[in-house]
Structure formats: structure tokens, C-alpha cells
Amino acid sequence: xxxxxxxxxxxxxxxxxxxxxxxxxxxxxxxxxxxxxxxxxxxxxxxxxxxxxxxxxxxxxxxxxxxxxxxxxxxxxxxxxxxxxxxxxxxxxxxxxxxxxxxxxxxxxxxxxxxxxxxxxxxxxxxxxxxxxxxxxxxxxxxxxxxxxxxxxxxxxxxxxxxxxxxxxxxxxxxxxxxxxxxxxxxxxxxxxxxxxxxxxxxxxxxxxxxxxxxxxxxxxxxxxxxxxxxxxxxxxxxxxxxxxxxxxxxxxxxxxxxxxxxx
Numbered sequence: 444x445x446x447x448x449x450x451x452x453x454x455x456x457x458x459x460x461x462x463x464x465x466x467x468x469x470x471x472x473x474x475x476x477x478x479x480x481x482x483x484x485x486x487x488x489x490x491x492x493x494x495x496x497x498x499x500x501x502x503x504x505x506x507x508x509x510x511x512x513x514x515x516x517x518x519x520x521x522x523x524x525x526x527x528x529x530x531x532x533x534x535x536x537x538x539x540x541x542x543x544x545x546x547x548x549x550x551x552x553x554x555x556x557x558x559x560x561x562x563x564x565x566x567x568x569x570x571x572x573x574x575x576x577x578x579x580x581x582x583x584x585x586x587x588x589x590x591x592x593x594x595x596x597x598x599x600x601x602x603x604x605x606x607x608x609x610x611x612x613x614x615x616x617x618x619x620x621x622x623x624x625x626x627x628x629x630x631x632x633x634x635x636x637x638x639x640x641x642x643x644x645x646x647x648x649x650x651x652x653x654x655x656x657x658x659x660x661x662x663x664x665x666x667x668x669x670x671x672x673x674x675x676x677x678x679x680x681x682x683x684x685x686x687x688x689x690x691x692x693x694x695x696x697x698x699x700x701x702x703x704x705x706x707x
Contacts (some may be wrong), residue, residue: 496686497526501537502550503604506673508629509648510566510698518693525686534604541676542609547687548694549676552604554611560676563695567648569603570669572662573632575639581660588644588666589616595623597632609644612668634658646671653676 445452452466466562501512509527515527532540534551538558539547549559550565574580580591592613598620599606606625612661613620626632629649637658638641644664654661659695663669675694677683683691 445680474475476692480671483638495522495524497528497544498548498684498687499530500550500690501530501532501540501546503534503552503673504531504599505552505568505605505646505649506550506565506669507601509568510673512697514694514696517696518552518690521693522686522689527690528657533602535602538676541678544678547677547683548691550694551674551676552608553672553674554604554608557674557676560678561680562673565673565692565694566698567670568648568673570644570664570666570671571647571650572642572644572660572664573636573650574662575636576658578642578660579628580642580662583662585663585665588612588664588684589618590617592616592620593640595621597643598622598636599626599629599696600625600627601633605644605646607667608671612666613637615617633659695699 448465450465452469453460454463460470469562500511511529515529519525519527523577530546534555536547537549537551538555538560540546541556541560543653543656547694551558560591572580572586574594578594580594583590588609596616598609609619624635633650633653634657635641650661659679675685675691677691680688
């Protein structure tokens with residue numbers, strides 16, 4: 444070591460050795476390094492325990508609006524030092540982001556293929572129709588998509604998995620959906636319907652919490668495909684960090700309460 448440093452570290456005498464000034468400096472740095480290593484071991488052990496670090500989630504609007512607030516709150520209560528990076532995207536982009544390594548966990552609609560991802564069921568919701576107060580559809584106990592096509596719709600913008608799903612089923616009826624306006628959020632859809640611009644199809648969990656405070660009626664959609672499953676997707680569950688595996692386990696837990704429109 445002395446040869447490598449180019450200086451003597453010890454005084455060597457018949458009665459023993461003692462550190463040179465350079466040796467004392469090296470010893471001081473060595474003690475500092477030992478303390479840093481000790482701190483590093485302590486912090487890294489927290490990551491190994493899944494108590495710190497960050498996890499990246501990309502999810503569609505349905506998941507973020509209906510289910511993720513409660514799930515993420517539960518996770519943060521257990522792991523308060525974990526940072527959650529949540530991005531709202533269409534289902535298709537969510538899957539792509541995990542495939543590209545840009546996110547750890549995707550939550551997406553059954554209408555979109557999970558591709559090469561390892562997938563797990565997340566939650567179910569049911570689609571309902573909302574219509575302005577006094578609209579002809581509000582007198583019915585339930586309606587089909589076909590029943591709504593005589594009226595103008597308020598919809599989400601292109602790229603939404605819900606929009607794609609509705610347009611696909613309308614096409615199977617040899618019909619198309621006439622949109623009065625298309626917006627970017629469920630809140631925007633609700634407000635446009637309330638203003639009388641048209642009817643809309645939304646997940647029940649995005650409607651029932653707001654029905655009492657808004658001026659619209661809610662009618663169950665009778666089509667068999669109106670009950671939908673959302674999925675969780677990861678590239679490989681076994682290869683996730685412990686933090687991400689803890690998040691995955693949290694998301695797979697059964698919810699403590701159900702939305703009013705959920706018949707499970």
C-alpha cells in the first residue's frame with residue numbers, strides 16, 4: 444500500500460510501529476469509510492425489506508378514478524417511505540410502458556391485450572349510462588347500447604380503451620356513435636352530460652359517488668359485456684424489486700368495500 448500511495452504510513456522502530464502523519468490521515472479516512480458503509484448497509488437493508496425506494500405504476504383512467512386511491516393509501520400506510528410514481532395513460536400505452544421498462548406495473552382494460560406481460564385480475568366494474576335529468580332514457584330501468592345510439596353521446600377522446608370498446612360494439616350492430624363532444628376525463632364527461640349535451644357510458648365507480656351532487660340520471664347498461672375486468676401487468680413478477688412485489692401483493696388484495704353499482 445505504501446508503494447501504491449508513494450509515501451510511508453508507519454514509523455518502524457525496534458520497540459514497535461506508529462503511524463506517520465500520512466498513516467493517521469489514512470486511518471481517519473478508513474474510519475469515515477467504515478461509518479459510511481455501516482450507514483449504507485442500514486439503508487440498503489430497508490430497500491431489501493421493501494420499506495424504502497420507489498415503484499412506478501402506469502394505469503388507465505378507470506383504475507385511477509375508481510380503485511387506486513384506496514389501494515395506494517393502504518400501501519402508503521404500511522410503507523410510508525416508498526415513493527410512488529403514478530402515470531395516467533390509456534390502457535394500450537400502459538402495457539407498452541411496462542414492456543419497454545418505463546414502468547414496473549401496468550393496470551389496463553380487458554379490451555387491450557397484455558402482450559408478453561404476466562397478468563393478474565385486478566378489479567371489476569360495470570358500465571352504466573348517464574343522461575341529463577328529464578331525458579327519455581331516464582324513465583327506463585335498464586338500457587342497451589343500441590337504445591342509446593338514437594341520441595348524441597358525450598365521449599372520451601380517441602385512444603381511450605372505453606371509447607374503443609363502445610365503438611367496436613356499435614359497429615357489431617352496424618351502427619355508429621354520434622358524438623356531440625369528446626373530452627379527456629370522466630369529470631368532463633359528467634359535466635357535459637349534466638349540461639344537456641348528450642348521454643354517456645361510464646364505469647359505475649366513476650358515476651355513483653357523484654350522482655347525488657350532479658343533475659343526471661343513471662341507468663344500468665344491460666349488455667353482457669358491460670361488466671369489465673381490469674388487469675395488472677408486469678414483465679416478470681419474480682424479477683420485480685421487493686418494493687414492487689409488495690405493491691403487486693397490495694393491489695391483488697380483495698377490496699374492503701364495493702362500489703354501490705358493483706354486484707360482486
